[in-house]
Amino acid sequence: NIQGFIFDLDGVLTDTAEWHYRAWQQLADEEHLPFDRQANEALRGVSRRESLLLIVGSHAYSELELQKMMDRKNRYYVESIQTITDKDVLPGALNLLAEIRQAGIKIAIGSASKNAKTVIEKLGLADHVDAIADGYSVEHPKPAPDLFLYAAHQLGLDPAHCVVVEDAAAGIAAAIAGGMWTIGLGPADRVDSADIVLPNLMGIHLADLQTKLSR
Numbered sequence: 001n002i003q004g005f006i007f008d009l010d011g012v013l014t015d016t017a018e019w020h021y022r023a024w025q026q027l028a029d030e031e032h033l034p035f036d037r038q039a040n041e042a043l044r045g046v047s048r049r050e051s052l053l054l055i056v057g058s059h060a061y062s063e064l065e066l067q068k069m070m071d072r073k074n075r076y077y078v079e080s081i082q083t084i085t086d087k088d089v090l091p092g093a094l095n096l097l098a099e100i101r102q103a104g105i106k107i108a109i110g111s112a113s114k115n116a117k118t119v120i121e122k123l124g125l126a127d128h129v130d131a132i133a134d135g136y137s138v139e140h141p142k143p144a145p146d147l148f149l150y151a152a153h154q155l156g157l158d159p160a161h162c163v164v165v166e167d168a169a170a171g172i173a174a175a176i177a178g179g180m181w182t183i184g185l186g187p188a189d190r191v192d193s194a195d196i197v198l199p200n201l202m203g204i205h206l207a208d209l210q211t212k213l214s215r
């Protein structure tokens, strides 16, 4: 039985995955590095450094240049999230969070982002969750299970009693590696290893998820 839900943030509770993509696209264009929406799929849920390394590929950059590019991408991203409000919580998310809390089930956010706390505050979600694991919490990023294990630990729960909600292949892999249940959001080819695959959280109720996971 499920005792805790761990939600990814970017692309699950809000549409910041699009802002991450646009910030990387701007950086890649300025650096004349080939990049597009298709290439961005591999970056979904992936840490800032790993994302940049995927974009630069075999091009030689010094550590200082990499640092400067990460800072630049983050400036573009931070600028784009300034206007986020509670209206930017994706459809269905708030209702599901309320149902989960109502049922006495714990809730954490498990995000690779170092900007997660800012985004959570702007969305007005801080009071809806019991714990936050973000880009500062652990050393090894998704697909390592560390971030979600940290979140489960924060909730005081056995990972086997937790379900992770993710939009990224790296996140589903991380949750499976951590021995957790998985709900994948988005096209099936991206999250097809999840226990449940849904297009998004619109109209999704806790009871339906519990039924599907107990089968």
Ligand code: BG6
Pocket: 009, 010, 017, 020, 043, 044, 045, 046, 047, 048, 051, 074, 111, 112, 113, 114, 115, 116, 135
């Ligand atoms: C993840 C996003 O949540 O956080 C990735 O899905 C992003 O796109 C990663 O690269 C790191 O975010 P940040 O804000 O620390 O650069």
Ligand code: MG
Pocket: 008, 009, 010, 011, 012, 017, 044, 045, 166, 167, 168, 171
């Ligand atoms: Mg995500």
